[in-house]
Amino acid sequence: MKLIILDRDGVINEDSDAYIKSLDEWIPLPGSIEAMARLSKAGWRIAIATNQSGLARGYFTQEILEAMHARLAELVAEQGGQVELIRYCPHGPDDDCDCRKPRPGLYRQIADYFGLDSLSGVPTVGDSLRDLEAGVAVGCKPYLVRTGKGNKTANQALPAGTLIFDNLAAVVDSLLEP
Incomplete structure (x- = not known):
């Protein structure tokens, strides 16, 4: 099975330090939706793992989050x-859950699915x-994109073997090369 796991904010859509709190604020990054569709049409299965502590913080509701995800799926x-x-992890940073990245709980949920x-x-x-x-x-296998917080992250000590690309479309181009 060809599976890929994507973060959401900063990879697929614009990110904000003030959080993405509404459907109007959920804005796809240029080329991300098309890249996901190309990957899917090439036989890849796409999963998304995203921290959404804005739920715990009261910045948006479950219904608004579901509307954002429905819009994402619809566009693809x-x-x-x-x-x-x-x-997604709905917890705040102090909730000590296993699903908030950098903990791997969301990834285990994806593997189970x-x-x-x-x-x-x-x-x-x-x-x-x-x-x-x-x-x-x-x-x-870690892939870092320079969108969102990626340029800042690229200056940190990255996990061994991390590949760095300008954006999701460039990652997909690399994965689909013959």
Whole structure:
């Protein structure tokens, strides 16, 4: 199975230090939706793992988050692709949960969904160190994009083997090269 795990904010859509709190604030990054559709049409299964502590902080509701995710799936579907799974952590940073990245709980949920014993070698794409650390903890291959917080993250000590690309479209180009 060809599976990829993507972060959401800063990889697929614009990020904000003030949080993405409404459907109007959820704005896809140029080329990200098309890239996801190309990957899906090439036989890849797409999963998203995203921290959404804005829920715990009261910045937005479950319904608003679901509307953002429905819009994301709809846009990818309009391009002929499919987002198969979205898993999110609704907790705040002090909640001591296993699903908030950099902990790997969301990745374990994704592995369980797909019936996989291991995520070894599965590409994971993020714009922050915690995205990469969560994936690497379960054997994923880390890809850093320079969108979102990625330029700042690129100056940090990255997990061994991290590949750096300008954006999600460039990652997809690399994965789809013959």
